[in-house]
Amino acid sequence: MPSTTAVALGVAVHADELRTGAICTNPAGDSRLVLCARSSVVIVDPMTGVVDQVRWERHGADDPFISVGGTDGRFWAAAGHLLVEVDPFALTVRTHSPCDDEAILAMGMTVDPQGRIWFATYPSTRLFCHDPATGTTTEYTRISDTEHYVSHLAFDAEGWLYAGVGTHRKDLIAYHPATGERHSLIPDADRVKGSGYVHLGRDGQVYGHIGSPTLHPTGEHDWFRFEHGAMTPIAADQVAASVIDGAGFRRIHALVQPTWQIIDIQLPDHRLVVDIEGDQRTIDLPYTSSGANLSPFTATPDGGIIGTTNHPSRLWTWRDREPVVDHGSAAIRGVGNICAWTRVGELLAGAAYAGGMFYLYDPRCPIVAGENPIELARFEEVHRPRAILAHPDGDHVVWSGYGGYGDTGGGIAITAVPADQLPPPGSSLQDHTVLLPHTDVAPDESPVALGVLGDGTVVGATSIETPGGADPVGDTGSVFVLDWTSRTVTHHWRPVPGVRSWNELVVAPDDTVHLVSSDGHHAHIDPRAQRVLTTSDWTAHGNLGVNALIRNGAHAFVIQSNAVIRLDLTTHTATLIAVPSEPLRAGGAVVGADLIVGSGSRLLRLRDVA
DSSP: OOOBOEEEEEESOOOOOOOOEEEEEOTTSOEEEEEEETTEEEEEETTTTEEEEEEOOOOSSOOEEEEEEOTTSOEEEEETTEEEEEETTTTEEEEEOSOTTSSEEEEEEEEOTTSOEEEEEETTOEEEEEETTTTEEEEEEESOSSOOEEEEEEEOTTSOEEEEEEESSOEEEEEETTTTEEEESSOGGGOOSEEEEEEEBTTSOEEEEEEESSSSOOSOOOEEEEETTEEEEEOGGGOOOBSEESSGGGOEEOSSOOSEEEEEEEGGGTEEEEEETTEEEEEEOOOOOOOOEEEEEEEOTTSOEEEEEESSOOEEEEOTTSOOEEOOSGGGTTOSEEEEEEEETTEEEEEEETTTEEEEEOTTSOOBTTTBSEEEEEOGGGSEEEEEEEOTTSSEEEEEEEOOTTOSOOOEEEEEOOSSSOOOTTOOOGGGEEEEOHHHHSTTOEEEEEEEOTTSOEEEEEEOOOTTSOOOSSSOOOEEEEETTTTEEEEEEOSSTTOOBEEEEEEOTTSOEEEEETTSEEEEEETTTTEEEEEEEOGGGOOEEEEEEEEETTEEEEEETTEEEEEETTTTEEEEEEOOSSOOOSOEEEETTEEEEEETTEEEEETTOO
16 A cells, blocks of 8 residues: 555635525515525525524535525525425425436426426436425426436426526427426527526516527527417517526525615625615625635646635635635636646646636736736637647647537637736737637547647547537547647547547657546557557546646656556556545645645645655
């Protein structure tokens, strides 16, 4: 057994993200605002300012995705595999497990006129109904036979359920539970990439459209009213306001409008602002948190570390023997997380989710929102970045990843960057970027790992997975070689049949390449000869996170969930150096002789391994 043990450095960011909520009103007319977070809810009585927190026992990855307030004042949330039931007045919680064989219990949820809770699963879109009166859950049908995201559900007064579906081929579905009738409401030719949308209006009628390019409604749309399982075109000014306010994780469901109004919710910053009869009040939210999960981080040239968290997204920095500094969300506003980093001279470049943003950061200068780090480009074709490298020509950064919602493949962006200084605020490198779509690299695949050979040729590896909701094409990831001068692929092949995703690669001094798959398969290859030299099975050590292979001179560290392996790039031998007591998910960074790794919200140190 390896002798290296991990030393805890503590939680980087003590904050929780708002993951939807509801205004719950009981039969007596009393209202509570319930804010959903990871494994807990924060319950606020805005009239008195009293704040409570109710927790439930975690069961793996049980982050909430959607919640509603019931007709009796109870609160319901879909959290991982759990259906969570909270009484915000009695401050009690119960959890139900109606469907353990789906990745996520629900992304869409609604309440019917009888007070029953309906939800549709991800990825199979199975429809369930939970009856609070009996405590029973019944499975009905599958909303879509082809799609995976059901983000919007609403009932009309006649008992028809309408579903907004995406993302590869959007749809609007009408379903009548009493008869079992189910049909699409839009022509097949209109079922292109995007998402259908529906909402229950405050007038009791259902409205919707098919104009959303993403899971959430944006911009102008051609609206419809839904009734009796059909839809009728209407003008935008005829659409009643939804019982849900906000979008994404900031959705707040309210069947009954209270006498107070929400002005702003900043759960990560422990702050709520409400208006009560014209009097604006700020309420402190003193909840406790196990911390925000770490995203990949990187070493800075001055010996520190910079990284972000996800859900909520916060920028943080660390230096040895100093506490972590939480710089908040303002410095990277609108970013889910920066999930890949590389050093470019004295600067750092980062690629961010969601939406494929390119950032530059100067660690020699103070962090200033909108200036340092600075967003300089954005490409939907790299919606979920996974890899980034500074090309040895000194002028370009190459970054790549998965495409957007409904896409089967992702692209590569090649950005020309300034030398060792940040562009001024308002600058853009959009026009200084060459984009290679997946059709020019590896059709219907996403380049999720990158490296560079000795002569400047780029080598990459792909995943056939489709986290944006499309169905994968094929079952095996590939390797490609990209000629730097022509920006064209000269070699494209599949080294190991059945390996779906090569998440990491590293180029050895002899221009051979080590690949590691998402589930821990290893292959040592000659990319130009298209030859597999050796393979190893490291699957017993668990899965890889994002950016889980860290180059350090003639060695590389492979960070799997249950082990750390040191890979000698000269002898091509692997040594198990650490078996941590908690799973590693956030990559790592070499600082001096130590390897800093991440587990959940916590930083850990492996001493004297580098």
